[in-house]
Amino acid sequence: MDTRRHFLKGVVAGGAAITSAAVAPPACARETHSRPAEALGLLYDATLCIGCKACVAACKEANNNPPEFSTEDRLWDTPLDTSGYTFNIIKMYRNGTMQTKDAEVNGFAFMKTSCMHCADPSCVSACPVSAMTKDPATGIVAYDPGACVGCRYCVVACPFGIPKYQYDSPTGKIGKCELCRHRYADGHYSACAEVCPTGATLYGRSADLLLEAKRRIALKPGSVTRYPRGKIGGPDQSYEGPVGNYLQHVYGEKEFGGTQVLKLSAVTFAKVGMPDLPPKSSAATSETLQHSLYGGLVMPVVVLGALSFIAKRNVHDEDDESGTDKDKGEK
């Protein structure tokens, strides 16, 4: 047989196999997920927040987390950011003279940092062992340390930097807000919303919270309105207060297909640490790519068949006779 022709056949077949494997067919596109109908979440209104940090303390207590110190005297729990042991924190934006609350220039403002409970979470898509899961009914993004291998892909994947690992322990877990799902059985809800004195953090169905958020940004700044506290649809704890100078943007309505935790602010979201996210989730992009290449294992099996066929013809006796030429092929 003609060696050259044989080689060319190999090149063509091999090239075809590689090309078909490398260039994904535009199939199996996965759309960005949206919130479940009964999704639960929080509405954080920065204009109502007074920075008292009652929610930070309540969160620590509800989750049995140890204090974290950042001061010399180590008297109080003073975390500077969320961590494997701190699932909720209030941060402060400061500018210039810091005179006016909720002013971008020469002002100050607060921002809550905790899990956004994305409709299409990067952490859930990244997790190889289903330790991060999204409840189909409540939409709560939950963590199961019994399943977790500690690879920390969720930590690097999350655009909000929420799941965090406990580096100080040989059996460290991931720590994050799970919307206090462990307290529902006793008739409780998210501790941060339960204790918030101004209703800046409000608990409820995301659909209700979104309506409430849209109601607020439609109001005239400076006018008076009623603010519910605690839980939407719970006992009436509302009070009257002035309307803030809202940006016309409910953060979390559309970002990454939506999040179940929604935010209102008077200061540009990027400046208070909320990332600018497209409406398409990274999880959808990643899984579309992955499913196009490996969906149903179709392509790997086809390529394996082609490669086996080619390899069968190209494996010579030199592979079994320890390299000595016993093969009487044509040269």
Add this chain to the structure above:
Amino acid sequence: MTTHQHAAPTPVGGSLVNAATLVCGVLIAIMAAILLVRFIFGLGMVANINDGYSWGIWVVVDVMIGSALACGGFSVALLVYIFNKGEYHPLVRPALLASLFGYTLAGAGIFVDLGRWWNFWHIFWPGYANPSSVMFEVAVCVTAYILVMWIEFSPVFLEKMGRRDVKKKLNKWLFFFIALGVLLPMMHQSSLGTMLVVMGGQVNPLWQTPAVPLIYLLTAIVIGYGVVLFESCVAAAGYRRTIEMRLLNPLSKIMLGVLAVYLVVRFGDLLIRGALGEAFHPDWVAISFWIENIAFVAPFFLIGSTQARRNPANLFLAGIAIMIGGILLRLNGFLIGYGHFTGSGWTYFPSLAEVMVTVGIFAIEVLGYIIITRRFPVLPREHAQVAS
């Protein structure tokens, strides 16, 4: 069928105790001590990874770069068994051996970094496994590839043990394992790049692209050839053997071909997405991007002409340049170009302990390579004396 006159692989022989193996032994001992601390007190005690950079060099270097540098076996198998270039057959065993160690240790290295390693089997367990996770696909394919490589390499041990009967049976199926040994690296080397996709805007647009699987696959193949050039020169120098220029010269030409395809894909993608502007910011990320790509272009200047390819020193340098480019492509995506947009204020630089563990893992590879090549039939027979 085409055949080629090859010298049979034979053990190099010589003493296993020499300067190189002793240094490796010391480095492995240091690593063992550090790992003891890591497993008793936790990752934070020895590593500088933090809430902003949860993946350090134990993931990016030991696993991602380590496995890419172990692609020699894959690249050479592609050439010999798929493109039917039998003349490169003497390179198969040495390249496969380096891949075998590189991958086995990348796989073992994962345990060093896993925070809850005792649950590792969940990745392969229905009910736990998440097929949508890129990490799942990488883990399964890497594990399968390690098994396949041990099967592919087993004739070497069977020869040594004189089990020709077992070897005969295995040979009937060897073609299938060879095919698997080409498919699996294609799958997971591309997926190592896909791992960046879910990180979204946290990764600089210079490395965050839908073309990332192809970019990682092409570089893995190129790195495979680059490592073969590098290792052939090192093995020749270390064992005082003649360099197989007859093979390395045309091999380097093939490498340049794949490299040219890669550079077209890489810069075509950057131009189409309009991401190249990021490369002109006055920061370390941009500088790192240029070093990465200069390293990938360098081989065209080092071994662009037939004349230049005849000089082993040039092949050696070209191999090193490719390795630098491939290492930086991965470091840039996962560490240097990661998280700088989010402005979290976190920084990461590996601790000495982290570096020593990574060095220790590479030392195991070198030590294993020396032991196997001196005692088992891997390298082609030579009439030269071995310096020991």
